[in-house]
Amino acid sequence: MLGKTAASLFWMARYLERSENNARLIDAGFRIALTRSQTAAAEWKSVLVTAGVDRAFVAAHGDYSSARVVDFLLRDPANPSSIASVIKQARDNARTARTALTREVWEAVNTNWMTLTALLKRPVRDDDLPDVLTAIRQQSAQVRGALNGTMLRNDGFNFSLLGTFLERADNTARILDVKYYLLLPSVAHIGSSIDNVQWETILRSVSAHRAYRWLYGAEISALKIAEFLILYRQLPRSLAFCCERMEDNLAQLERGYGEETEAGRMARALCNERLSSPIQAIFDGGLHEYVTAFLRANAALARQIEHDYRFVE
Amino acid sequence: MLRGKGWRISFFDEMTGQEGGTRSPYREYCEWFDAEDSQRIQHKTQQAEALFRTTGITFNVYGDADADERLIPFDVVPRIISASEWRRLSRGIEQRVRALNAFLHDIYHRQEILRAGRVPTQLIARNDAFLPMMMGMDPPGGIYTHISGTDIVRTGANEFYVLEDNARTPSGVSYMLENRETMLQMFPELFAKVAVREVGDYPINLLKSLSACAPPKCGGTPTVAVLTPGIHNSAYYEHSFLADHMGAELVEGHDLRVVDGRVAMRTTQGYRAIDVVYRRVDDDFLDPLNFRPDSMLGVPGIWDVYRDGGITIANAPGTGIADDKALYSYMPDIIEFYTGEKALLPNVPTWRCSEPEHLREVLDRLPELVVKEVHGSGGYGMLVGPAASKKELAAFRAKLEANPGNYIAQPTLSLSTVPIFTKKGLAPRHVDLRPFVLMSPQGITITPGGLTRVAMTRGSLVVNSSQGGGTKDTWVLED
Numbered sequence: 139m140l141g142k143t144a145a146s147l148f149w150m151a152r153y154l155e156r157s158e159n160n161a162r163l164i165d166a167g168f169r170i171a172l173t174r175s176q177t178a179a180a181e182w183k184s185v186l187v188t189a190g191v192d193r194a195f196v197a198a199h200g201d202y203s204s205a206r207v208v209d210f211l212l213r214d215p216a217n218p219s220s221i222a223s224v225i226k227q228a229r230d231n232a233r234t235a236r237t238a239l240t241r242e243v244w245e246a247v248n249t250n251w252m253t254l255t256a257l258l259k260r261p262v263r264d265d266d267l268p269d270v271l272t273a274i275r276q277q278s279a280q281v282r283g284a285l286n287g288t289m290l291r292n293d294g295f296n297f298s299l300l301g302t303f304l305e306r307a308d309n310t311a312r313i314l315d316v317k318y319y320l321l322l323p324s325v326a327h328i329g330s331s332i333d334n335v336q337w338e339t340i341l342r343s344v345s346a347h348r349a350y351r352w353l354y355g356a357e358i359s360a361l362k363i364a365e366f367l368i369l370y371r372q373l374p375r376s377l378a379f380c381c382e383r384m385e386d387n388l389a390q391l392e393r394g395y396g397e398e399t400e401a402g403r404m405a406r407a408l409c410n411e412r413l414s415s416p417i418q419a420i421f422d423g424g425l426h427e428y429v430t431a432f433l434r435a436n437a438a439l440a441r442q443i444e445h446d447y448r449f450v451e
Numbered sequence: 452m453l454r455g456k457g458w459r460i461s462f463f464d465e466m467t468g469q470e471g472g473t474r475s476p477y478r479e480y481c482e483w484f485d486a487e488d489s490q491r492i493q494h495k496t497q498q499a500e501a502l503f504r505t506t507g508i509t510f511n512v513y514g515d516a517d518a519d520e521r522l523i524p525f526d527v528v529p530r531i532i533s534a535s536e537w538r539r540l541s542r543g544i545e546q547r548v549r550a551l552n553a554f555l556h557d558i559y560h561r562q563e564i565l566r567a568g569r570v571p572t573q574l575i576a577r578n579d580a581f582l583p584m585m586m587g588m589d590p591p592g593g594i595y596t597h598i599s600g601t602d603i604v605r606t607g608a609n610e611f612y613v614l615e616d617n618a619r620t621p622s623g624v625s626y627m628l629e630n631r632e633t634m635l636q637m638f639p640e641l642f643a644k645v646a647v648r649e650v651g652d653y654p655i656n657l658l659k660s661l662s663a664c665a666p667p668k669c670g671g672t673p674t675v676a677v678l679t680p681g682i683h684n685s686a687y688y689e690h691s692f693l694a695d696h697m698g699a700e701l702v703e704g705h706d707l708r709v710v711d712g713r714v715a716m717r718t719t720q721g722y723r724a725i726d727v728v729y730r731r732v733d734d735d736f737l738d739p740l741n742f743r744p745d746s747m748l749g750v751p752g753i754w755d756v757y758r759d760g761g762i763t764i765a766n767a768p769g770t771g772i773a774d775d776k777a778l779y780s781y782m783p784d785i786i787e788f789y790t791g792e793k794a795l796l797p798n799v800p801t802w803r804c805s806e807p808e809h810l811r812e813v814l815d816r817l818p819e820l821v822v823k824e825v826h827g828s829g830g831y832g833m834l835v836g837p838a839a840s841k842k843e844l845a846a847f848r849a850k851l852e853a854n855p856g857n858y859i860a861q862p863t864l865s866l867s868t869v870p871i872f873t874k875k876g877l878a879p880r881h882v883d884l885r886p887f888v889l890m891s892p893q894g895i896t897i898t899p900g901g902l903t904r905v906a907m908t909r910g911s912l913v914v915n916s917s918q919g920g921g922t923k924d925t926w927v928l929e930d
Contacts, residue, residue, distance in 0.1 A: 141717045142706050233507070233682045236691035237701045241506075248507045293719060395720050447719040451705075 139238065144297045145449035146235035150247065151301030153228035154281055157221045157254075159309040159343075161274040163189055164211050166343040168267060170335060171204045181339070182207045188309075188316045188343075191219050208267065213258045221274060222258045225251050240288040243281065250277040293394055296387040300443060303387075307380035307436050310367055313343055315429040320360065337363055344375040364425065365417040377432065378413045384439070385409050391447075401442040408435055463607045463867045464879050465530065476533040476928055479645045484528075492527060492872055495637045499525050502636070508629050510685045510916065524921030525630060526871040527637070530882060530903040534930040540611060540886070541897045543796030544601050546786060548888050548895060551618060551773050553789035555595040559585045559769060569784045577856070578778070579826060580619075580771030582734060584741065588758065590767040592664040592892040597765035598657070598729070600624075600885045600901070603796070605867040612799045612864070614883060616782070618766060618773040620731050623902040623922075624887050625689040628653060628696075630902075630924040646929035648899040654696030656889055656896050661727045663891035667760035668713065673726035675699040676716060678707075680732050680748050690731050700725070704732075709752035714762045727763040734768045776859050777803055777825045799864060805856040813860040814851065817844055820860045822851065835912065837863050866912055869923065871905060881906045883914050884925065900925035 167185035171178035179202040186192035186207065194217060199206050214220045229251040232244055239247075254277060262270050289295045317340050337358055341347035344367065353370075354362050371378045388402040412432060420428050444450065463469060466477045473481045484492075500522065503509075509520035532540070557564055558575060559582075565572045575581050600621030602614040631650050635642060658675060665673035679690035681703050694701035706716050707725075715722035730737065736746040741754040756762050772778065780801040786794040802809040802820075813820060817836055824832040834847040851858055868879035886901030903923040904914035914920040 139719050140700055140702065140706055141719055142703070143700075144719045230682060233687070233691070237695040237699075244507070245505050249505055252504065391719075397720070448717050448721070451717060 139293050139297075141448035141450070143235045143238045143294070144447050145444070146231040147238060147294050147297040148301035148443070148449070150228050150231035150235060151298040152305040153224040153231065154247070154250070154278055155302045155305040155309075156219060157224045157228070158275055158278040159306070160189055160211055160219065160221055160224070161271045161278075162343045162345060163313075164208060164267075165271050166339040168204070168208065168271075169342065170339055174335065178202070178204060184316050185211070188312045189219055190312070191217055204264075205261070209261050212262055212270070221254065225254050235294075238294040240284070242284040242288045246277075246281040246284040250281055253277055293391055296391050296394075297447070299387045300384055303380040303383040304436060304440050304443075306375055307377055307384070308433065310344055310375050310377055310380065311429050311433050311436065313340060314364070314367060315426065315433065318425045318429060340367075344373075346373055346375060349373060361417055361421065364421070368420065369413060369417060378409075381405065381409045381413055388443075399442075399446040401439060401446045404435070404439050404442055408439065462865050462879070462881075463605065463610075465605070465867050465869045465882075466877075467870075468608065476531040476536070480529065480531060480641070483641055483644055489876065493874070496527050496872060499527060499633050499637060502633055503629070506629065508626070508688055510688065523626065523916045524907050524919075525633065526880075526905060526907075526921055526923045527634070528870055528872050528877065529634065529924045529926045530869045530884075530905075531926045531928065532900065534928050537899060537927045540603065540796070541899075543611070543613075543794070544603075544886055544888060544897055545895050546790055546792065546795050547601060547613065547616065547782070548596060548599055548890060550782075550786040550789045551599070551616060552594065552596050552890060554785050555618075555767070555770060555773060556593060557789070558772065559588060564785065564788050567788070569788050570778070570781050574775070574778055574781070575772065578772045578775055580734065580769065580775065582769035584754070585767070585769040590664075591666045591760070591763045594664050594765075594890055594892065595767040595770045596773070596888075596890055597661060597664060597767075599766075599888045599890070601888065603884045603886065604799070604864055605882075605884075606865050607867070611796055613782070613796050614799055615776070616773055616779065617885070619733070619771040620766070621885065621887065622686045622689055622731075623885055623904075623916075624653060624898075625692040626922050627887065627898070627900065627902045627925065628692075630922055634924045645926070647926045648929055650898050650900055653887065653898050654693060656898070657693065657729075658697040658699065660889040660891040660893075660896065661729055661763070661765055663893050664763045664765065665726050666763045668762075669726040674724065675727045675729065676702045676725045678702055678704070678728050678730040678732055680736075684731075686731065693729070699729075702728075704736075704746075704748045704750055707750040707753075709750065709756055712756060712759065712761055714750060714753055714756050725762065727765060729765045734771060737764070737768060775825055776801075776823055777805065777856075780859060799861045802860040804851060804858040804860060809860075810851070810855045813858075814848060817848060817851075819863060821863055822847060822858050822860045825857050825859060835863070838912075863912070869903070869905065871907065871921075871923075878909065880909070881912050881914065882923070899927035 163185045167181050170181040182202040182204065183192060186195050189211065195207065195210050198216065199210065210217055211220055213222045215223060217223060229247055232239060232247040236244055254274060257270050257273060285298060320336055338347055340363060341350050350366055366373060366376065368377045370376045371382065373379055385405040388405045392398050392402045412435065466474060468474045503522050503525060509522055554564065564570050565575065596618045598621065600617040602617065603611055604614050605611050627650060661675050662673045675697060676699055677690050677694040679687060679701055681687065691701050700716060702716050707714055710722045713724035714728065715724045732748045735743045736748040738749050738751060738754040739746045740751045753762065757764055780798065780803055782798055783794045802813045804810045804813055820836045822834040834843065866881040866883065869882045870877035871880045882903050882905045884901050884903050887898050889896040903925040904916065905921045905923055906912060906914045907919060907921045
């Protein structure tokens with residue numbers, strides 16, 4: 139496979155994942171803004187920080203009104219992470235990698251772009267927002283379904299999954315990083331439950347609020363939430379889950395190509411060293427320090443994959 | 452030779468002939484059509500458009516950076532050619548492509564046709580597409596025109612003319628294939644009723660044909676790649692389509708480099724040699740070391756590898772001289788010179804403005820002629836006399852007088868029509884035809900049919916997609 143094709147598949151998947159993650163973040167922020175107008179600004183700020191675009195937003199707009207933040211995250215061409223921007227990038231990458239995609243996958247990506255471009259042509263009104271966010275998630279699911287249902291399980295499939303899980307791990311880690319002060323035992327004293335709405339936004343932004351209930355019932359604690367998002371291997375957006383998938387896909391690439399890589403070693407180290415200690419040990423070492431180190435390791439892994447598989451030159 | 456004033460201006464309709472009946476190739480289709488609900492067909496037309504959008508069969512218009520990708524309008528009424536008509540056409544096309552290939556070989560070797568005085572030396576010497584570096588080179592298998600497209604127009608029941616030879620990078624084959632695919636999806640029952648010849652094996656024939664031209668240094672099964680300028684090129688869809696359907700890699704210049712005397716592509720596992728490149732970039736951009744130094748599209752050093760038998764470039768560099776419209780007017784001589792036979796398919800009568808007598812006649816009759824730039828393509832830089840305003844005519848007259856050698860002129864042909872489906876029913880529109888031809892040392896393959904381009908506007912003779920023309924599925928009937 140061409141290095142360029144591998145890069146395009148990797149980035150196509152990253153951008154699609156990013157559009158979906160941003161939709162979840164907007165959804166979580168929007169709920170807070172609706173239910174608690176007095177904390178809305180702080181919540182929107184944390185959404186923007188999580189998405190990594192707070193500085194760009196402040197430079198362009200200044201204050202955090204719901205309409206402005208939502209528009210910035212959904213449609214602003216000046217925001218390279220806006221959903222309109224990333225679905226265009228996903229489609230451009232899919233076009234470049236067209237020969238490595240099945241017709242179904244290409245058509246799903248193309249339809250995603252056409253549908254959302256039409257929906258995002260004008261600013262989205264509050265009462266339309268839930269439908270638009272649902273459409274974004276559904277379009278994304280269509281692409282994922284087509285990928286799973288029709289792609290040959292070859293290197294191309296591995297590269298697109300690597301893109302998906304790298305981006306997803308990054309997103310979950312950022313949510314933890316932005317919210318870590320809420321999860322610190324020193325702030326929320328042991329035994330006391332953290333703010334209901336706050337924990338719900340965290341879980342909602344990874345689509346796991348219901349799953350958490352099934353698992354932990356009514357017991358809401360910072361420790362449990364952090365454990366769930368970091369170490370719980372059955373949660374598809376946990377760091378452990380994402381890292382295991384990256385490790386698997388890199389191992390498959392190594393087997394397929396008959397060659398061990400530095401990226402493979404890094405992914406194994408990520409799983410073995412960072413995701414095998416109990417949550418209490420992570421807290422003891424400092425959650426913020428832990429998440430920062432994870433984000434750095436994840437970004438280094440991305441660069442190593444790019445290098446080992448000759449994405450560019 | 453020139454049929455000036457007597458040129459007919461009534462039109463031959465391929466479905467109804469001149470009398471308004473139903474010509475035999477269309478009989479079964481018309482029976483089906485008459486029994487169909489026109490609302491259903493209307494609905495199918497909309498469906499087809501959605502299908503094309505979803506598939507992304509779009510093109511970008513040059514010089515229109517902000518424009519969305521456009522769809523080429525598709526018409527649901529097929530253009531139907533009988534088996535015997537096709538036999539005649541394909542024999543003529545084959546003869547022509549053979550002659551072109553022999554001509555290119557001769558021009559880059561002994562130049563006997565020039566020495567025999569059958570084609571003026573000036574025409575080659577002044578031709579921008581002539582590549583002196585190709586002199587004495589033997590492309591693998593002796594093939595120059597691996598892929599070509601011959602534009603044909605019809606003016607009557609038995610009158611076909613070749614309008615143009617496209618030996619550089621003829622495009623449109625993906626539309627031919629997608630049009631058929633769309634028709635099969637929308638009207639499967641029609642194909643059960645009418646025996647239409649298959650076109651879907653074009654990509655596999657292309658792969659076979661290109662593989663058969665592997666270079667001397669190829670060891671084992673040839674690796675074929677399609678070289679594209681990238682996703683912003685107007686024909687990118689076609690490039691990716693062909694690579695995809697051949698199972699070949701789609702590469703850009705920056706994916707390639709010369710490694711150990713071979714052209715190699717950067718894969719996830721390092722550089723891998725390629726044997727045959729179907730390039731969709733022009734000669735000028737192939738190799739910045741040997742051609743245009745400012746080009747980013749090509750591969751530095753590919754020329755040296757080519758000369759050493761390390762790669763096959765399709766079409767061969769320098770093939771573009773055959774596309775020259777001034778040369779076109781010599782095609783009947785060229786065919787006779789190399790095949791010893793008369794051309795089976797006639798040329799459109801052509802005035803060469805480089806010749807003073809011709810120029811005088813062209814200037815006299817400008818409002819009734821079509822004038823084309825010798826090197827132009829895609830319907831740009833041409834004058835359609837009958838459709839031009841006085842101002843446009845005057846401006847073109849000045850251009851002609853300033854640089855007559857840059858132009859040829861032809862009578863306004865009474866192009867045949869084929870009905871398209873409109874909200875008000877069937878309506879005749881002018882069409883042309885581009886059959887696609889593959890050539891390898893093993894022979895010539897012509898896909899039955901080709902791309903029918905149709906002027907969607909009533910009365911218009913301009914069928915180019917860059918000028919708003921549409922396309923139709925083209926059926927060649929089984930015997």
